[in-house]
Structures are given as structure tokens and as C-alpha cells.
Amino acid sequence: MAAFLAAQAEAGAKPSTLSRRAAAIRYAHALAGHEPPTAAEAVKATMRGIRRTHGTAPVQKAPATAARIAEMVAAIPTDTLRGLRDRALLLLGFAGAFRRSELVALRVEDLAETPEGLRVTIRRSKTDQEGTGQEIAIPRGARLRPVEALRVWLDAAGIADGPVFRRLAKGGRVTADALAPESVADIVKERAAAVGFAPEAFAGHSLRAGFLTSGAEAGVSIFKLMEVSRHKSVDTLRGYVRRAELFKDHAGAAFL
Numbered sequence: 001m002a003a004f005l006a007a008q009a010e011a012g013a014k015p016s017t018l019s020r021r022a023a024a025i026r027y028a029h030a031l032a033g034h035e036p037p038t039a040a041e042a043v044k045a046t047m048r049g050i051r052r053t054h055g056t057a058p059v060q061k062a063p064a065t066a067a068r069i070a071e072m073v074a075a076i077p078t079d080t081l082r083g084l085r086d087r088a089l090l091l092l093g094f095a096g097a098f099r100r101s102e103l104v105a106l107r108v109e110d111l112a113e114t115p116e117g118l119r120v121t122i123r124r125s126k127t128d129q130e131g132t133g134q135e136i137a138i139p140r141g142a143r144l145r146p147v148e149a150l151r152v153w154l155d156a157a158g159i160a161d162g163p164v165f166r167r168l169a170k171g172g173r174v175t176a177d178a179l180a181p182e183s184v185a186d187i188v189k190e191r192a193a194a195v196g197f198a199p200e201a202f203a204g205h206s207l208r209a210g211f212l213t214s215g216a217e218a219g220v221s222i223f224k225l226m227e228v229s230r231h232k233s234v235d236t237l238r239g240y241v242r243r244a245e246l247f248k249d250h251a252g253a254a255f256l
Contacts, residue, residue: 063213065217
């Protein structure tokens with residue numbers, strides 16, 4: 001086990017990836033009734049060495065904040081189905097702080113339009129592995145107007161049921177297939193590059209991070225943010241709030 005981890009690290013695997021692989025091996029052994037090899041001191045020492053050598057700080061992708069989203073969608077042409085789809089995907093993904101897997105799993109049956117906006121049922125998510133379902137609200141909004149963008153896409157594409165965000169065939173034909181999660185990242189990068197942002201700095205998570213960062217910058221309560229993001233831990237959200245407030249009431253503001 002120690003040799004496996006060391007070889008994987010040499011091959012370029014990140015400490016976070018190795019931790020997940022070690023957890024899977026530990027779980028498989030526990031299910032089979034065997035002592036997990038990850039409990040051995042040699043394995044633990046190897047992981048500690050890998051973390052010291054390679055570090056554990058995650059690579060932070062740029063958040064697609066409200067201002068950036070507005071700039072990105074303003075540049076998207078609205079005379080094609082692809083443009084309407086991408087515009088709706090960016091706006092809804094941002095407004096609901098969706099994970100990319102949640103976004104592509106949405107079905108028309110999960111949407112309930114109301115005078116105030118949209119009620120969205122998320123059937124399964126990272127924090128709801130048993131599929132009990134979670135509901136969030138998407139306001140109509142006065143600036144970005146995500147609900148309007150979604151309705152325009154669905155009407156133009158003739159989608160009345162099934163997947164909301166679909167793959168387009170050659171010629172712009174709407175297929176019955178939902179987008180792959182990886183496609184969300186590709187769309188975010190493409191639309192970021194179109195307005196001059198560095199595409200490599202963005203990813204599918206940028207939509208979720210952008211909503212949380214924008215909320216923190218606006219002084220929104222961390223508990224109200226959790227209603228939308230569905231985080232189970234306040235500690236995870238504190239990172240977004242701290243980054244958004246790094247310069248607020250800075251200790252050196254009075255003398256630097």
C-alpha cells in the first residue's frame with residue numbers, strides 16, 4: 001500500500017486524489033472483513049511525506065461572480081439555440097449555486113414556476129446521496145433574470161419534459177441527451193474566454209463559487225447562503241466569506 005501511494009505520487013497524483021483512493025481501499029477491506037492496510041504506520045507515514053513534499057493546498061478556480069456573469073452573458077448571441085442554452089445554463093447555474101452534476105441532471109419535471117420565480121427540486125446531490133431531494137428557490141431577479149433566460153431556452157428548444165440542458169447535434173438540432181457534467185466546464189471556459197478572461201482560471205465550479213462569493217461580498221448571512229448552496233458545514237462556507245472580506249476593516253488600513 002505504501003509503495004502504491006508513493007508510485008502514484010511520483011506519477012503526478014495529488015494528495016487529495018491519493019486520500020480518496022486510500023479511502024476506497026480502506027472501505028473495500030472493511031466490507032470484506034479484513035484489516036485495512038491504510039491503518040499501518042508505514043502507510044500513514046508515506047501519506048504524511050507525500051503531503052509535506054507536494055503540499056495540500058487546493059488550486060482555486062476563479063469565481064464567476066455576478067459582475068463576471070453579467071459580462072459573459074451579455075456577449076452570448078441570442079439568435080442561436082446554442083447561445084440561448086449557454087446563457088440559461090450560466091445564469092441558472094449561478095443563481096442556484098449548482099454543482100455541475102446537479103445542473104445537467106435537472107429535468108423539466110423538477111421545475112415549478114411561481115409568480116416570485118422558480119422552485120427547483122434537486123433529486124440527488126453530493127450532500128444528499130440517498131436521494132431524499134432538496135428544494136431551492138430561484139428569484140426572477142431584476143438584473144440577471146435567470147428564470148426568464150431559462151424559459152426562453154425551453155420555449156425555443158421545444159422542451160416540455162426530460163433533461164433541461166441538452167446536447168446539440170450538428171446544425172443546432174436539440175437532442176434528447178442531457179449534457180455531460182464536463183460540458184458545463186467547457187461552456188464556462190468558452191464564455192469566459194469570449195470576454196477576455198483567462199479560460200484556464202475557470203471551471204464548472206466557478207458558477208457555484210461565484211454565487212457564494214457575490215453573496216459574501218453583499219453581506220448576505222452565511223445561513224441564507226447555505227439555504228441555496230445546501231452546504232452541511234458552516235466551516236466550508238467561511239472560506240468564501242473570508243476571501244470576500246480580506247480587505248474589509250483591514251488591520252493595516254489606517255497606517256499603510
